[in-house]
Amino acid sequence: MPTEVFLIGAALAVAVLLGRLLAGRIGVPDAAAYVLIGVAAGLVPGLPRVQVAPDVVLLAFLPPLVYYAAFFSDPRETMEHIGAVVGQSVGLVLATAFAAAWTLLLIFPDIGWAAALAFAAAIAPPDPVAASTVLQRLGVPGRLVTVLEGEGLINDAVALTLFAIAVANLGASPSVPEVLVRIVVQVAGGILFGLLVGIAVARLRERTRDPLSQAVWSLITPFLAFVPAHLVHASGVLATVTAAVWLGTRGRGLVAPTARLQTETFWRVLNLLLVAFLFVLLGFQVPGIVAVVADYPVGTLLLASASLVAVVVVVRMAWALLVPAVVKRLQVGGDEISALSRQERLVLGWCGPRGAVSLAVALSLPLNMPDGAPFVRRDLLLFLTVVVVLATLVGQVLPLPALLRRLRLSPSEKERTEGLRARRAMVDAALREVEDLAAQENQEDQEPEGLEAMRQVLELRRDRLHRQLESESSDGHAGPDERDLQLRILAAERKALRDLARRGDIGRRTQIAISQELDLDETRLRRAR
Structure with a gap:
């Protein structure tokens, strides 16, 4: 048995x-x-x-x-x-x-x-x-x-x-x-x-x-x-x-x-x-x-x-x-x-x-x-x-x-861009929170460590989402050449992220968080093929 x-x-x-x-x-x-x-x-x-x-x-x-x-x-x-x-x-x-x-x-x-x-x-x-x-x-x-x-x-x-x-x-x-x-x-x-x-x-x-x-x-x-x-x-x-x-x-x-x-x-x-x-x-x-x-x-x-x-x-x-x-x-x-x-x-x-x-x-x-x-x-x-x-x-x-x-x-343009619009709104909310923190801390003549770096990361993320939204809205879909270009850029970003982690410039948590963002972008692009 x-x-x-x-x-x-x-x-x-x-x-x-x-x-x-x-x-x-x-x-x-x-x-x-x-x-x-x-x-x-x-x-x-x-x-x-x-x-x-x-x-x-x-x-x-x-x-x-x-x-x-x-x-x-x-x-x-x-x-x-x-x-x-x-x-x-x-x-x-x-x-x-x-x-x-x-x-x-x-x-x-x-x-x-x-x-x-x-x-x-x-x-x-x-x-x-x-x-x-x-x-x-x-x-x-x-x-x-x-x-x-x-x-x-x-x-x-x-x-x-x-x-x-x-x-x-x-x-x-x-x-x-x-x-x-x-x-x-x-x-x-x-x-x-x-x-x-x-x-x-x-x-x-x-x-x-x-x-x-x-x-x-x-x-x-x-x-x-x-x-x-x-x-x-x-x-x-x-x-x-x-x-x-x-x-x-x-x-x-x-x-x-x-x-x-x-x-x-x-x-x-x-x-x-x-x-x-x-x-x-x-x-x-x-x-x-x-x-x-x-x-x-x-x-x-x-x-x-x-x-x-x-x-x-x-x-x-x-x-x-x-x-x-x-x-x-x-x-x-x-x-x-x-x-x-x-x-x-x-x-x-x-x-x-x-x-x-x-x-x-x-x-x-x-x-x-x-x-x-x-x-x-x-x-x-x-x-x-x-x-x-x-x-x-x-x-x-x-x-x-x-x-x-x-x-x-x-799908309609609204459905295609739903995820992108949600993520952009989230980034905008995060940026507003960063600005509020900066204004609050400036009154005390000190700014929290890493606040400026966080602002730059969020602004870069917002700009990338804005470009993706424009690409989706221009003619309904990004063309094959444009998708391939975006995938190559994502691959370069991923390699840079691995190099930063390998050198110890960023921690494991930061690597995973940013990597998940890149994974979402790549998934969206490959689904659009």
Whole structure:
């Protein structure tokens, strides 16, 4: 047993590292590379088949994944685009789930409506992370990314609520009132419990000063919200989202900057590892799943796979293009955006890759029916989930850059220069503070040591930001030659900074602070390529 655990753990770690390397080399989404590497590892002789308990997947993977997405969301921007967000996350998820369940029942009539709906709920919500990463890198209107991320904030809760209701009714025939009561308990109970957890954790973190303890509180919060809510048949996802949003909007001021930086860095690494392990684990199970579904006729499997992929893609595209009323009221009280353009709706409709949450939900399907009999179609449903996830990840994310270039979507000047304007305002505020200090100290006939040097550093930084703003505003984008020139200047500045540090003219803290400024400038320039 210890040997098997070591072999599986080592194989998972190697698969994650190789997946990252493979994704960067061949240009496929990380998740697709993880699954492929996991499949290859699952074929290695001597490695046992990995069987993950459904409760482990549901309770160990989902809470932190949902919490991470919700905590780093922007509720204010989501509310500004609430019409499109609700339409995509509620109406579209329900339409996709019922269409997919109906399609599955046409091909496998004996599977039962509850099992079909549970599977359909798993593949209904898209994972916007892969698509929004590409969109942000290539540059699109910010409202499009906001709708995608806002959709991802709510659609998991809708899908998991539907999934819980379907699983609870496997082998049963509930009445409509019973189903409605369960929906109310799931939604209202999840939101209320999540709010209570968010308030309680916020007050506890106010009294915590140790950075490591802050990280521990942050780590256990999603489980404090998800697990008890799930045990009382409320929505664990809604509880986690509510707690995360409450802490994300009110909790950043609860902790010191150092603790906040450490905690947020920890969460980014944890999220990457959870997603990677989840996809690799699924890949590990694919050979065994394929062996089980080998008994099905190949034609039936191909028909089911192609039909389900077509349903999730076509329903989303039709919703985005043919239901403009859902996305019309985006800026409640806003002053510039009243609706997504047709080009933006086309991109929104195309950005529907399924991801980690779909896999986690599908893996949490019970092994047995309520009467104790084996869930005979479970492996088939897992196989179809893998097909849908891989087909949408590769088939929709890879062509996305070409689609964006053809549609010529680009962010407005205000969106392009938002970061630069914020940083310039910060430098201006710092300069005003320096001048106030100088005036105050001059009254006492002495100036603080280093004040003049600080003034010069801030003025140089302000001048550089001013030039960058002028470059962005002149024709929308800096040209390739100008970007290359700016990158060469940044490289020279970086070399000078290293030389100063090497000679001992500046300390490590100063080197890191200035280096971070240069990193931000270089990132902005390379994204504009």
